[in-house]
Amino acid sequence: MENQNLNLLDRALGLDGPSEPWPLSGRVVLIEDCVETSGSFVLHQLVKRSLSPTSSNVIIFVAFANPFSHYDRILRKLGCNLVTQRDNKRFIFFDMLMLRCPDEGKSSEGGLVLLYEKILKTICGLPGDKKDYVTIMIDDISLVEVAANGGSDYVLDFLHYCHALTSEFDCSLITLNHEDIYSSMERPTLILQMEYLADILIKAEPLSTGLATDVHGQLTVLNKGTSHRLGRSGNKIHNFHYKVKENTVEYFYPGSRV
Amino acid sequence: MKAAQTPHKKEVPCVFGRPPQLPITKIIRLSAALLARHRRCSTPTAALSLPPRVCSLRPESLSCRLSTIYSWHFTGKTKLCSVDAAMATTKPRLSSFSRNLSAVSSSQTPGVKCGPNGTMFVSSGIADLDKILGGGFPLGSLVMVMEDAEAPHHMLLLRNFMSQGLVHGQPLLYASPSKDPRGFLGTLPSPASLKHDKSRDRESEQEKGLRIAWQYKKYMGENQPNFDSHRDNKQDYCNEFDLRKPLERHYFTRQRVNCVGIQDSKNLAALQEHCASFLAQHQRNDGSCALAGRIAIQSLCAPQCEHSNMDWEMLSFIKSLKGMVRSSNAVVVITFPPSLLSLSSTKRWQHMADTLLSVAAIPDEDKELAKLLSGYQDMVGLLNVHKVARLNTQVPFILEATTFSIKLQKRRFLVLECLNQAPVDGSSGSSYGTSGSCSGSSKAGTLDF
Numbered sequence: 001m002e003n004q005n006l007n008l009l010d011r012a013l014g015l016d017g018p019s020e021p022w023p024l025s026g027r028v029v030l031i032e033d034c035v036e037t038s039g040s041f042v043l044h045q046l047v048k049r050s051l052s053p054t055s056s057n058v059i060i061f062v063a064f065a066n067p068f069s070h071y072d073r074i075l076r077k078l079g080c081n082l083v084t085q086r087d088n089k090r091f092i093f094f095d096m097l098m099l100r101c102p103d104e105g106k107s108s109e110g111g112l113v114l115l116y117e118k119i120l121k122t123i124c125g126l127p128g129d130k131k132d133y134v135t136i137m138i139d140d141i142s143l144v145e146v147a148a149n150g151g152s153d154y155v156l157d158f159l160h161y162c163h164a165l166t167s168e169f170d171c172s173l174i175t176l177n178h179e180d181i182y183s184s185m186e187r188p189t190l191i192l193q194m195e196y197l198a199d200i201l202i203k204a205e206p207l208s209t210g211l212a213t214d215v216h217g218q219l220t221v222l223n224k225g226t227s228h229r230l231g232r233s234g235n236k237i238h239n240f241h242y243k244v245k246e247n248t249v250e251y252f253y254p255g256s257r258v
Numbered sequence: 259m260k261a262a263q264t265p266h267k268k269e270v271p272c273v274f275g276r277p278p279q280l281p282i283t284k285i286i287r288l289s290a291a292l293l294a295r296h297r298r299c300s301t302p303t304a305a306l307s308l309p310p311r312v313c314s315l316r317p318e319s320l321s322c323r324l325s326t327i328y329s330w331h332f333t334g335k336t337k338l339c340s341v342d343a344a345m346a347t348t349k350p351r352l353s354s355f356s357r358n359l360s361a362v363s364s365s366q367t368p369g370v371k372c373g374p375n376g377t378m379f380v381s382s383g384i385a386d387l388d389k390i391l392g393g394g395f396p397l398g399s400l401v402m403v404m405e406d407a408e409a410p411h412h413m414l415l416l417r418n419f420m421s422q423g424l425v426h427g428q429p430l431l432y433a434s435p436s437k438d439p440r441g442f443l444g445t446l447p448s449p450a451s452l453k454h455d456k457s458r459d460r461e462s463e464q465e466k467g468l469r470i471a472w473q474y475k476k477y478m479g480e481n482q483p484n485f486d487s488h489r490d491n492k493q494d495y496c497n498e499f500d501l502r503k504p505l506e507r508h509y510f511t512r513q514r515v516n517c518v519g520i521q522d523s524k525n526l527a528a529l530q531e532h533c534a535s536f537l538a539q540h541q542r543n544d545g546s547c548a549l550a551g552r553i554a555i556q557s558l559c560a561p562q563c564e565h566s567n568m569d570w571e572m573l574s575f576i577k578s579l580k581g582m583v584r585s586s587n588a589v590v591v592i593t594f595p596p597s598l599l600s601l602s603s604t605k606r607w608q609h610m611a612d613t614l615l616s617v618a619a620i621p622d623e624d625k626e627l628a629k630l631l632s633g634y635q636d637m638v639g640l641l642n643v644h645k646v647a648r649l650n651t652q653v654p655f656i657l658e659a660t661t662f663s664i665k666l667q668k669r670r671f672l673v674l675e676c677l678n679q680a681p682v683d684g685s686s687g688s689s690y691g692t693s694g695s696c697s698g699s700s701k702a703g704t705l706d707f
Contacts, residue, residue, distance in 0.1 A: 067584050069650070073375060073376065077651075097581035098581045142609060143577060150569070181609065185602050211656055
């Protein structure tokens, strides 16, 4: 990790320390975004960092939003070949675009239960040394709700089960959700529970002055209980601006862009 | 300097020039010599391709020279074509100096243009909208248009979209909550007649101010939109639609257009099946540029439909439709009135869209707006671009302006224009507000420090 170019996001996530043990293992990361600013670039960045040659992570990518070709093309420009990683069994892709849980109320959870079992089976099926470094990524949770026909209770159950995996297997759970969907609801249970569960909260928002070509938006990273290096733990909030490009994403403090 | 080696009679004699070392007069003489050798060739064509920066001759004088040199060798006409036309008419690639490589894409399936990141575009039917969106609607994407309850401007977009597909022979699936969806086809506009096109072209070119005889601007700027340069071509990427002329009936044969009514069905299962079978015919296979398909769904959550209060059912339908269209060569356009959905549902729909547009009505006789915007009287409505499709890329598409005015030119042609602020009325003194002035004087125009 030391010889790579670390940006502000890496530092905010604690990825600037030693790469063994993986700083995000056993932690839950929630990425929030809105219609104006999409947060999927953070997900791509985390995929790239997890699949770096120095780490031995395995990613289980549960995709509800885009097919494999979309991520493959994007990550290729970022310098990561997903096809090779998939062949090396380091990137496992679950295409859930057409998942639709059956209508009847009782078995509405059926689809999600099966999905959880599939994830569990995959983790258990990994060779011993790789079992400790699993990252589960879900893109995105609002579509999981649609697949469950609005049964957000089932979605919460599914997330809690996945969260249990983080303590059982020390894997990390990274999810994406759109917080502007819930901002108008009276009791947005799902997003509140997810925010409570998350160890790291990354929020992508537009600038208050609107979108611009030089600054695409601002990222707020809330890192709860960092306990590395200096042995301290406590909440740390980072806020910086970003500009998304094809090959990279530039992060910079407000006003410091050259 | 290379010349074609003893070509056969039928072969086209080619001249390759390396202009920096070779003066133009020598090129002309050599080409004349070549043509003299092929007197018996029935259709001699010499294509001379010269990068403009080297050649300082004007095209008229060049063609003059060429014709005088070998006019007695053959009675065929000498025509000085631009590089694009020359490349399009002669089969073998003539010059390695051609820069306009985008001309090749027009020879593929008409109506489909290649875009960045492996995407392919189809036109929206409105040239201005294609330009704004960076090429058109990408195949495999979902376009959503948010309606305004006060004015049916979304129908303008929908009509042009459907007409464009039919003109290009692209199959269409149209779903609508009305009792007779097929009747809507009678209101589709027809492409404007060619005569009007040419006059408009000349007009707009003259309006551009400086008339430069040597059209070097055509060769510079590799990112120039391709569809502008082929006006004579019958299969334009984007046609100009005359809203007063209905589309000829032969365009909507049963094979090409399928109309589905969604008012009477209990749920969206039937529509989903129609879409699934339609999209199955347009499956994307790697490398092939098969015929593109278009799906237009009007007012998906209209209140007269039974499914309109089934929020999750509709979301599920859109999600599966999006999943299916991703792997096919089709574009889906869905219009819906957001005022009929809950705020949270509206946001979910917006997130599912790849391209998100909204139309808004302009109140008539609004004096405030008339003062603020120029050309207010001609405006029919406003179009807002909220999101532009980003397939296979993570870079957002930031537009300089997101709000455009919808105008009808000559009451026939749909154009989109940027909003321009009307000139501030000097007599009202609003530009020199009293609040900012140092001296506290309310006189406008004086330099007071």
